[in-house]
Amino acid sequence: MLRRVLKEVKEYKAASVATPIFMIGEVLMETLIPFLMASIIDDGVNAGDIDHIYKVGGLMILAAAIGLAAGMAGGRFGAKASAGLAKNLRESMFNQIQTYSFANIDRFSTAGLVTRLTTDVTNVQMAYQMSLRMMMRAPASMLCAMLMAFSINAELSMIYLVAVLLLGTILFFIIRHATAYFEQAFPKYDALNASIQENVSAIRVVKAYVREEKETDKFHKASENIYKIFVKAENNVIFNAPLMMFTVYTCIILLSWFGAKMIVVDSLTTGELMSLLAYCMNILMSLMMLSMVFVMISMSTASIRRIYEVLNETSEIHNPKHPVTEVADGSIQFKNVEFAYKKDSEEPVLKNINLDIHSGETIGIIGGTGSAKTSLVNLISRLYDVTKGEILVGGKNVKEYDLDSLRNQVSVVLQKNVLFTGTIYDNLRWGNLEATDEECQEACRLACADEFIERFPKKYETHIEQGGNNVSGGQKQRLCIARALLKKPKILILDDSTSAVDTATDAKIRRAFREEIPDTTKLIIAQRISSVQDADRIIVMEEGEVNGFGTHEELLASNEIYREVYESQTKGGGDFDEKGGAA
Template identity: 60%
Template structure:
């Protein structure tokens, strides 16, 4: 785990080394000051020697200024190192997520990934800042103070032998019991983020069904769970402070008792005893700082493990050793394809699918909910890999292509259309980064979007809110179709992407496809028969299998499912009415 996490320090190694270096210099100054204070008391004050008082006084001022300077420098470099480390961690995780297949993303969930990129990284950042500063300062000061204490009085230093075991056992007890609780807390944070995310995305549904109270109660349950776990963990961590106070005051009492006897007996000077008290505080404060580091590590360890899970997750989809970079044409062949979404799935989503689609054909796909229509088309751009059999595009197995090259030639408009914050032009140029304004307009005309865009106050420069909330469902669908067309793909897949437009607009879009992009293979998943009626072939899906393939007339004669759907929509007040 440490090796994986340390890989993200790159670029900030210098700051990560300078922070502890200046900490060490600061500690040296701080531990030398009590020694000089002892000399000042014994030789200057007790000896009534003003020359030594001035000499030691000026040296002490200089050392205090150096300690301040070194402390400021260590703080600066620790802040730079920790902030830079967190930046790299977030970038490494985000880059990794971009390589994930849908299977990898499904494994973590979107809410969990958001928590790991935010809360978990912040925890690790805070722990790293403590490691490069406090975790160096505490043990170094502990060692230096112990050395000087032993130099002053070996006998009196034995007092520390009683404090260290008490603190060690106490800290071990706290760490072993708090860590599992923090692991549970961060998993609950995932649930909390998921509740908030669902609520915000579906806020219109929540309000239309007057379910605000239900959502508040659901949020409250998860929030209360976090509160209970955090309270339990904090109760354990609260033992840290009284344990430290007990050790500090116990040592001070013992040192006062035995130190006074040594001073009276002549075995220790007044200045040395004063210095010993200072070293005692430094030693015990070092132990307290170490306990704080341990507490932070307990919290950060759970977060670090979650971050490493993402960084070590291997994407399911890889480019082959010698990938094909060019897609010859838009032909598609399914050969006895089987597919399931995960190894844990109890049944195949697709089973025994064999199809041949010629380049340039228009293919319609119909089927009931859960018939695996979307699963079928997602195998074409290799959003998922087949479990068995093979899918070929342009005469080559999709697994032989470079993923980017394949997807660049397969434009897909998904069921859940997504627009991003920005202008209409910026959203359209996701399809082609360097598309001219004329190309944007042409694509929008094909998608029947140009008309409503020109009616907007700022036309193509109209700002789209996050998720496209300021445009209607049909407008959003047409913008997404135009964006896909700008890729100039060899294969265009519309996954129920015209469900929110009227039948006249739907017909205009299909007519534009026939006339303007005849060489592009067009696959249209639809619920309305009218949307696929004039396709070269129509595929009927049922329970993950191909039930029938043929033209509209052929299926009316041979497919009971198609006849039922057609009859319900033309005579029973279906989708067209």
């Protein structure tokens, strides 16, 4: 898991290697300074040798300058390496998400993916930087200081050794206990981000239903959960600093006490005692640095696991070894198709589907909510794969096609219409990056979108706000239809994509399709029978099965569900979700 994440260091390996080298250089210079200071006191001040003071003092200044330069270089390279790792992680995760099938995306919440791309990556970045700098600096500083201390006086240095072993053991248990709380915290971030995302994206609904207070309360609870978990974790970590300072001052007192006695009996010099006190601070401060690194690593462990889940998730839908890149025509065949969103599902969403749709036909699809209309059409462009059976497009199994080639020829206007920040032209060219202005305008004419675009002051250069919030639902639907038409597909799927359009405009769109793109196979999912009754044939879906398939007249004569809904709608109301039509 850690190895997979560290693969993303890539071009920043040199900076990652340089950082600990410079940190060791800084440590060596810091370790040398107390030794030189002892020489100044013992051989310079006490002996009255001013030349020795100047000479060794100059060496101290040089050592300090080299240490400062090494520390700055280590900081610079450490920041470059950690920021580079974070950049690569985000790019790899984002690119990996782009390869996911709908089934893969269903396993992660949108808020969870956002948290992993932001908060989790930031935690790993900080942990990596601290590991490169402190993880190398602290042990090296501790080891060098310990060796120098033992070379001066082994007896007094035993105080350090006992303190380090005692503190290390206590810190291990503190951090181990805190890690469990940190691992619980990050899923709570997902819940918090989900609350924010839902509230902001639906702020108009929140205000329309005067739900501000309820939403604020929901956000407060999500935020409070994170607060409580971190407080529990910090209640464990909080003992770290006072315990460390208690140990430092205890060591200083013991060194001063026993060191003073040794000076009196001439078994220790004043300079050596000063060096030992300096090394005491080096050793224990290094231990404190290590404890901070371990706390950060314990926090990032949960983040690394969550990032690894995204990077390790592989798409269930992929290209065959020798993919077909040309779709012959818009014919569609379903042969004994079954489909379930989860492999272990007891009951499939679609079952026993057998359909034969000719190229260029207009097919209406109707049925009650939950009858699996959307699931049916999602299989055609391999947004999901069938569980059993096969689907043929242009006479070939969809699994034989190159995914990009198939999806470019099977254009889908999804149930949830999405527009992106940019001009109308920018949004339209999602369907075809090379489309000319004239082609964009022609697609809008077919989708009856030109009617309202021409009324905008900037026309096709009108800026669309995030999510298309500055256009109406019907306008958004028509722009999405125009975007799909620009792909010039062999199959066009409209998943309830005219539900917000008035019946007159709906009729114009269908007439334009019939007259202008007769060779394109059109699948139209709708709740209104008026939207599909002039289709070549109509599929009636019920509980994941095809209940009827025929022309409007044939279904009126033979299909009870279709007839009941038709009568209820023509008599002034009702659709497939009303009583009688939902049977």
